Amino acid sequence: MKYPHPSDMVTEYTYVPEDFMKHLITTLAIVMGLVLLLAILFGVPEKAPLTIRQDAREHPVAFEAMTTRDLNGQGRIASYGPPYNHGTGNLESAVQKWVGILHPLNAKQDFILKPLNMAATVNPSFIPALHRFDRASSAQQIAWANRYEAALNHATVQAGRVIVPPGHYGPVQTLMNDMLHLGESGLLSGALIRNPKVVTRFDNQNYVLFLEGQPLHNAAAPLQLKGTQWGIIHSAVPGYPGAWWMTIPTWIYQWPFVANSPANDAIALSLGFVVWCLLAAMPWIPGLNRLPWFLGVYKLVWKDFYRHHASMEDSHEKS
Numbered sequence: 001m002k003y004p005h006p007s008d009m010v011t012e013y014t015y016v017p018e019d020f021m022k023h024l025i026t027t028l029a030i031v032m033g034l035v036l037l038l039a040i041l042f043g044v045p046e047k048a049p050l051t052i053r054q055d056a057r058e059h060p061v062a063f064e065a066m067t068t069r070d071l072n073g074q075g076r077i078a079s080y081g082p083p084y085n086h087g088t089g090n091l092e093s094a095v096q097k098w099v100g101i102l103h104p105l106n107a108k109q110d111f112i113l114k115p116l117n118m119a120a121t122v123n124p125s126f127i128p129a130l131h132r133f134d135r136a137s138s139a140q141q142i143a144w145a146n147r148y149e150a151a152l153n154h155a156t157v158q159a160g161r162v163i164v165p166p167g168h169y170g171p172v173q174t175l176m177n178d179m180l181h182l183g184e185s186g187l188l189s190g191a192l193i194r195n196p197k198v199v200t201r202f203d204n205q206n207y208v209l210f211l212e213g214q215p216l217h218n219a220a221a222p223l224q225l226k227g228t229q230w231g232i233i234h235s236a237v238p239g240y241p242g243a244w245w246m247t248i249p250t251w252i253y254q255w256p257f258v259a260n261s262p263a264n265d266a267i268a269l270s271l272g273f274v275v276w277c278l279l280a281a282m283p284w285i286p287g288l289n290r291l292p293w294f295l296g297v298y299k300l301v302w303k304d305f306y307r308h309h310a311s312m313e314d315s316h317e318k319s
Contacts, residue, residue: 047236052192052207055215056183063183064162064176065152066214070107071172072145076213078107084209092263103205110206112179115191119182126178129171136170144170160184227253 056063069075079089083102091097113130120126133141151164162180164173182188192206217226223238225231230250235242252258252268261267282288292298299306 044235044237044240050211050215050219051186052183052189052210053186055211056180056188059215059218060157060160060162060180060184061152061155062214064155064180065149067112067179068145068149068152068172068176070111071175072142072149073108074149075107075111077105077111077209093266095266105206105209111192111210112175115182115188116175116178118191118194119178119187129174129178132171133175140170141172144168144172148172148176228259230254 066075070078073079073087076089077084079087081087081089081091082096082100084105085101085107113133116126116130120130133144136144147167148164148169151167151169152162155162155164157163161177179188182191188210189207192210193204220226220231221229223236224234225236230247232246233242233244233250249268249272252271253264258264258267258271278285282291
């Protein structure tokens with residue numbers, strides 16, 4: 001195969017004086033105008049965000065069940081593990097454990113007791129139940145929460161209150177009703193994002209993690225946004241295209257040995273890293289580094305150049 005000499009690709013360019021800045025600014029203005037016009041005509045509408053207030057009002061029993069599991073240490077974040085705590089609920093690999101706790105989070109304190117104590121400064125009726133719960137041993141607290149969680153399987157909602165069968169729940173029933181009221185009022189959201197160390201600074205971590213689990217899954221499933229539904233390539237707004245360019249990474253998560261592994265994220269990222277290393281090393285891998293020449297795709301891209309170059313060679317040979 002005969003390759004073109006590099007000088008052939010340089011000497012045939014013609015230099016033309018142009019006002020580069022004028023063209024740059026004009027092009028930028030045209031593109032910005034088109035983007036704004038197309039956004040107005042065809043822009044994707046914003047999906048209303050899932051809020052704690054919405055979840056508490058629409059699913060009061062499930063809301064109390066979720067907060068009760070945070071109280072007894074069985075919640076999704078309460079038992080998550082690194083980087084939030086020492087749980088093992090989502091411990092994927094030794095690497096995750098080795099990295100350790102980067103964002104310390106105690107679900108019982110940060111999601112429930114601290115917001116309730118904050119609310120108690122303006123509503124003293126919260127104080128008796130909080131004091132009784134604080135004075136109890138850890139084993140007693142868990143026992144109360146476990147019994148109340150089981151009772152919620154038979155709960156009903158009457159006049160906005162969650163009613164469970166009579167039982168020995170200690171102050172947990174009152175605490176969970178108070179949490180529901182905080183959630184329905186919208187005040188819980190503010191309590192979760194407020195940074196007590198710096199009054200003017202807010203941290204959204206606890207707000208987002210509070211909804212992790214059932215609320216987010218319930219909102220994602222009808223829109224086919226869950227991982228098992230190839231979620232990331234779908235749009236949150238029906239009728240609009242999703243992130244189709246994420247098809248290949250999403251496809252990796254559908255492989256059985258990845259999807260069924262507790263370390264699926266670690267495996268998927270490792271496979272992606274291996275592919276990246278393979279692509280980065282292609283210029284030095286015998287056989288693979290000749291693949292572009294064998295496929296000949298460059299000839300399609302530069303077909304005009306090669307046609308012109310071939311005609312010039314023919315004319316030189318004839319002369």
